Amino acid sequence: MCRNFKSAALVMARKHVTMTVNGDEVDFLCEADQSLLSVLRDELEMTGTKEGCGTGDCGACSVTVDGRLICSCLILAVEAEGKSVETIEGMAEGDKLHPLQTKFLEHAALQCGVCTPGMLVAAKALLDKNPDPSETEVRYWLAGNLCRCTGYQSIVEAVLDAAAVMRRG
Numbered sequence: 173m174c175r176n177f178k179s180a181a182l183v184m185a186r187k188h189v190t191m192t193v194n195g196d197e198v199d200f201l202c203e204a205d206q207s208l209l210s211v212l213r214d215e216l217e218m219t220g221t222k223e224g225c226g227t228g229d230c231g232a233c234s235v236t237v238d239g240r241l242i243c244s245c246l247i248l249a250v251e252a253e254g255k256s257v258e259t260i261e262g263m264a265e266g267d268k269l270h271p272l273q274t275k276f277l278e279h280a281a282l283q284c285g286v287c288t289p290g291m292l293v294a295a296k297a298l299l300d301k302n303p304d305p306s307e308t309e310v311r312y313w314l315a316g317n318l319c320r321c322t323g324y325q326s327i328v329e330a331v332l333d334a335a336a337v338m339r340r341g
């Protein structure tokens with residue numbers, strides 16, 4: 173009885189959150205201090221979004237919330253109540269890769285892949301705002317996304333190439 177009461181109290185202490193993830197409405201229980209990153213990975217089993225630093229420094233956890241690029245390790249899941257979250261899992265349409273994903277593969281713009289989902293989400297956020305960025309604009313925009321493997325050149329080339337393909341429609 174006592175144990176059941178404790179369990180019920182713990183469940184009640186968790187917060188009920190509803191949001192849209194990649195167009196699908198989801199709802200879940202989470203801790204009041206649980207990050208959006210943790211909920212995506214641990215509660216919703218969407219492990220495409222990566223944890224690098226957990227402190228807002230690497231960009232591996234990048235997602236968009238209501239169209240705004242953010243580090244999901246820096247926002248609480250409860251803060252995303254009622255909002256629209258887009259993650260790497262929503263980038264391809266079925267089997268059809270997004271042009272950014274295709275160009276990352278063509279340019280070999282990934283090695284270990286830990287930074288790649290965040291890079292792709294960030295790059296898409298850039299191209300959604302600016303379909304024809306200069307190389308400097310791409311480098312500036314992606315400055316918050318760290319890569320320990322590629323040296324960045326292939327990533328920048330892939331983004332510029334994808335932008336050109338998307339402009340041609």
Ligand code: FES
Pocket residue numbers: 222223224225226227228229230231232233234243244245246
């Ligand atoms: S894991 Fe969020 S910025 Fe590094």
Ligand code: FES
Pocket residue numbers: 281282283284285286287288318319320321322
């Ligand atoms: S491909 Fe390894 S960190 Fe970027």
